[in-house]
Amino acid sequence: MSASTLNTTSxxxxxxxxxxxxxxxxxxxxxxxxxxLAWTILVQFTGQFHQIPTPAAVFAALFQLKLGVIFTEIFxxxxxxxxxxxxxxxxxxxxxxxxxxxxxxNYLLFPAVEMVRPIPPIAWIPLTVLFFxxxxxxxxxxxxxxxFFPIVYNTMGGISEVDIxxxxxxxxxxxxxxxxxxxxxxxxxxxxxxxxxxxxxGITWLMVVAAEMIASKGGLGYWVWYHHTxxxxxxxxxxxxxxxxxxxxxxxxxxxxxxxFMKWRNIF
Amino acid sequence: MKxxxxxxxxxxxxxxxxxxxxxxxxxxxxxxxxLNTASVLSLFVIWGLxxxxxxxRFVLIPxxxxxxxxxxxxxxxxxxxxxxxxxxxxxxxxxxxxxLIAIPTGLMIGWNKIFSDLTFPTLEILxxxxxxxxIPIAILFFPWEEASVxxxxxxxxFFPILLNTITGVKLIDRxxxxxxxxxxxxxxxxxxxxxxxxxxxxxxxxAALGMGIAWMASVAGEMISGKWGLGYRIWEAYTLIRxxxxxxxxxxxxxxxxxxxxxxxxxxxxxxxxxxxxxESLDESITK
Amino acid sequence: xxxxxxxxxxxxxxxxRAVQTKKTETIILDHCSFVIESGKLTVLIGPSGCGxxxxxxxxxxxxxxxxxxxxxxxxxxxxxDRERLVAFQETALFPWLTCYDNVMFGPLATKVxxxxxxxxxxxxxxxxxxLGDFLYKYPMQLSGGxxxxxxxxxxxxxxxxxxxxDEPFRGLDAMTRELMQEYYLRLVEESHGTHLFVTSEIExxxxxxxxxxxxxxxxxxxxxxxxxxxxxPRIASVLRSKRYLELKALTLEILHEExxxxxxxxxxxxxxxxxxxxx
Numbered sequence: 001m002s003a004s005t006l007n008t009t010s011x012x013x014x015x016x017x018x019x020x021x022x023x024x025x026x027x028x029x030x031x032x033x034x035x036x037l038a039w040t041i042l043v044q045f046t047g048q049f050h051q052i053p054t055p056a057a058v059f060a061a062l063f064q065l066k067l068g069v070i071f072t073e074i075f076x077x078x079x080x081x082x083x084x085x086x087x088x089x090x091x092x093x094x095x096x097x098x099x100x101x102x103x104x105x106n107y108l109l110f111p112a113v114e115m116v117r118p119i120p121p122i123a124w125i126p127l128t129v130l131f132f133x134x135x136x137x138x139x140x141x142x143x144x145x146x147x148f149f150p151i152v153y154n155t156m157g158g159i160s161e162v163d164i165x166x167x168x169x170x171x172x173x174x175x176x177x178x179x180x181x182x183x184x185x186x187x188x189x190x191x192x193x194x195x196x197x198x199x200x201x202g203i204t205w206l207m208v209v210a211a212e213m214i215a216s217k218g219g220l221g222y223w224v225w226y227h228h229t230x231x232x233x234x235x236x237x238x239x240x241x242x243x244x245x246x247x248x249x250x251x252x253x254x255x256x257x258x259x260x261f262m263k264w265r266n267i268f
Numbered sequence: 269m270k271x272x273x274x275x276x277x278x279x280x281x282x283x284x285x286x287x288x289x290x291x292x293x294x295x296x297x298x299x300x301x302x303l304n305t306a307s308v309l310s311l312f313v314i315w316g317l318x319x320x321x322x323x324x325r326f327v328l329i330p331x332x333x334x335x336x337x338x339x340x341x342x343x344x345x346x347x348x349x350x351x352x353x354x355x356x357x358x359x360x361x362x363x364x365x366x367x368l369i370a371i372p373t374g375l376m377i378g379w380n381k382i383f384s385d386l387t388f389p390t391l392e393i394l395x396x397x398x399x400x401x402x403i404p405i406a407i408l409f410f411p412w413e414e415a416s417v418x419x420x421x422x423x424x425x426f427f428p429i430l431l432n433t434i435t436g437v438k439l440i441d442r443x444x445x446x447x448x449x450x451x452x453x454x455x456x457x458x459x460x461x462x463x464x465x466x467x468x469x470x471x472x473x474x475a476a477l478g479m480g481i482a483w484m485a486s487v488a489g490e491m492i493s494g495k496w497g498l499g500y501r502i503w504e505a506y507t508l509i510r511x512x513x514x515x516x517x518x519x520x521x522x523x524x525x526x527x528x529x530x531x532x533x534x535x536x537x538x539x540x541x542x543x544x545x546x547x548e549s550l551d552e553s554i555t556k
Numbered sequence: 557x558x559x560x561x562x563x564x565x566x567x568x569x570x571x572x573r574a575v576q577t578k579k580t581e582t583i584i585l586d587h588c589s590f591v592i593e594s595g596k597l598t599v600l601i602g603p604s605g606c607g608x609x610x611x612x613x614x615x616x617x618x619x620x621x622x623x624x625x626x627x628x629x630x631x632x633x634x635x636x637d638r639e640r641l642v643a644f645q646e647t648a649l650f651p652w653l654t655c656y657d658n659v660m661f662g663p664l665a666t667k668v669x670x671x672x673x674x675x676x677x678x679x680x681x682x683x684x685x686x687l688g689d690f691l692y693k694y695p696m697q698l699s700g701g702x703x704x705x706x707x708x709x710x711x712x713x714x715x716x717x718x719x720x721x722d723e724p725f726r727g728l729d730a731m732t733r734e735l736m737q738e739y740y741l742r743l744v745e746e747s748h749g750t751h752l753f754v755t756s757e758i759e760x761x762x763x764x765x766x767x768x769x770x771x772x773x774x775x776x777x778x779x780x781x782x783x784x785x786x787x788x789p790r791i792a793s794v795l796r797s798k799r800y801l802e803l804k805a806l807t808l809e810i811l812h813e814e815x816x817x818x819x820x821x822x823x824x825x826x827x828x829x830x831x832x833x834x835x
Binding site for chain 2 (some may be wrong): 028032107213247
């Protein structure tokens with residue numbers, strides 16, 4: 001009743017102006033163009049970086065890509081990342097919940113986890129290579145290890161930062177311990193758990209690239225390294241771009257799954 | 269891990285309301301201490317047992333005793349100090365550059381819409397590319413190996429610091445800007461007195477995060493392209509079948525990484541005294 | 557210094573302001589006209605969500621009217637200015653500055669007075685609001701009431717021509733609130749500036765006001781304006797006088813009419829808009 005439209009004469013052009021053809025969009029496109037321009041100038045007109053390919057060369061390389069080959073490599077890396085990530089989730093999530101929710105588990109597990117954590121996952125490469133015979137399992141272990149700690153720490157942190165009024169309110173309804181975990185604690189900790197997963201998938205991609213560069217057994221990391229050794233530099237940059245794209249895709253995927261689990265956050 | 273809700277008491281016991289002075293023995297032998305010690309010890313015991321009984325391929329993995337022995341020997345050599353100091357220098361170099369560029373850029377992106385539109389899309393395109401993937405380019409870019417490893421550390425540390433700085437600025441309460449405006453602040457004054465201090469806590473988090481990733485990147489960089497440094501040393505130990513040295517190297521890397529992150533937290537905590545004031549007043553209210 | 561006795565008259569001329577939500581535009585102020593007289597304490601009261609904060613934002617210059625004019629001493633509002641100070645709903649003391657530094661912020665930003673002058677006035681003001689012992693505490697270390705007092709001091713040191721108070725004592729307990737009102741009245745009666753005080757509490761409104769403006773429900777207009785002729789300086793005993801009770805009854809009657817209308821319309825009221833106003 002009180003709500004009425006002030007401006008009923010908005011035509012199509014106004015809408016377009018508002019959403020697409022405004023200064024913000026122009027500036028954003030400018031941003032990318034300026035970057036490409038700076039890159040070209042740096043490479044073309046200074047002696048120092050002459051080995052680095054120009055954007056044009058990279059664009060040209062795009063048409064020389066053998067689609068079959070590149071998609072196999074993408075597929076291989078994806079499978080490794082997903083295996084490691086899911087393994088990390090499967091093992092890391094329960095441990096994170098245990099440390100966050102049970103005092104005994106916290107006392108028992110937390111110091112051990114805290115001692116191993118500072119060692120960066122990359123430093124595990126030599127031991128992993130030593131321990132696992134199969135190269136696939138080496139790479140999957142490394143990706144798993146990269147995903148493990150962010151998931152554990154964010155699950156734990158998410159649970160410990162739940163507003164204490166929520167469990168207290170639930171307690172006065174006579175909820176039991178399991179109900180408390182599933183109905184109150186986990187939903188409330190969900191945003192941070194998904195933040196952890198996003199961090200984890202980023203590190204998983206980093207790990208897969210490093211492991212593949214060293215292991216020389218296919219995958220995008222290997223593909224980039226191979227083109228580096230045969231000095232096909234435009235391909236190297238293209239490969240980096242593809243890796244970035246895959247990483248971004250995974251991160252968006254987790255956002256989509258996350259927003260499905262946390263519908264209550266998307267109302268506004 | 270203060271203020272943590274570990275367990276929700278099932279019911280309130282009478283004993284919860286009885287305050288007794290804890291005796292010396294109960295201070296040492298409380299549940300927490302016992303379990304924490306058990307946790308750390310069991311890590312080493314399980315490791316030792318697995319290696320000792322050679323379960324699956326644990327025969328190949330060095331045991332705790334061997335690692336200790338080699339570690340002491342290695343710490344005495346000149347190589348160790350060379351490796352450790354070189355790696356630290358590379359990390360610090362890359363990290364410092366990352367801070368110098370990422371913090372001002374992040375502050376500007378968070379504060380100024382036009383600057384944000386002009387730079388953020390490009391950065392957003394570059395961000396998902398993991399630091400490790402820059403290794404081939406870094407080798408091309410810098411024929412000097414020191415610089416190429418430092419560059420990889422720089423790329424690794426850059427984005428966590430940048431993104432945290434941006435969110436730091438965006439999270440500043442809008443009322444603070446309005447209050448400053450109506451108190452007569454000009455834009456420059458607002459930048460130095462509202463934007464910078466307001467974003468500091470978040471920048472501190474980003475810096476600690478970036479430091480961790482810089483260490484990780486340095487290890488990868490040295491493994492692939494180095495001739496000195498801890499990352500190179502553990503890879504060399506693998507190829508020369510000096511396996512205990514691998515574990516020693518991992519431990520040293522872990523300790524140095526932990527040390528530098530702690531240092532950053534310590535330094536930044538000095539820069540944000542009002543945060544300390546919050547925790548202090550919380551403690552006060554709890555003890556009162 | 558500006559002679560604040562004859563300045564700071566705020567005039568609303570047929571002001572219309574609408575807020576855009578995703579699909580529709582909702583009118584918050586609808587051809588709203590009133591005058592806030594200079595050198596007086598005007599209190600604005602109305603049902604919650606009736607656009608009181610919007611009025612504050614319009615005068616402060618954070619928002620612009622869609623139609624009509626907001627005039628200050630005959631000139632339209634151009635943007636935020638240090639002549640018009642706002643005390644915010646939840647305090648906006650800078651958490652990274654101590655109580656004293658917060659009060660010094662304005663003088664140091666504008667450099668209208670020397671550091672020594674400002675220092676003297678800051679100490680003076682903080683003592684007047686009872687914070688003499690808390691100069692070097694951070695806002696987070698103060699209680700809710702102390703923060704509001706510090707905010708008052710921070711605003712008043714700049715001697716604004718128009719002081720805008722956006723439900724500044726909201727969320728305080730009844731005792732602290734009474735205390736704050738007395739502190740505030742003492743400062744106002746000394747400063748002689750123009751004050752606009754927004755509230756949804758009738759007792760507070762009548763106790764403080766020289767002039768009371770009662771708003772209608774959304775879209776808001778002025779429903780009624782009352783001159784409160786209680787004697788000044790006001791003290792707590794005013795609350796028991798006959799005149800006070802009469803005025804309260806009258807206000808209640810007018811407001812009740814509005815509240816009924818509001819609850820009738822609430823079936824269609826948009827929650828999103830309500831909260832959009834506040835954020």
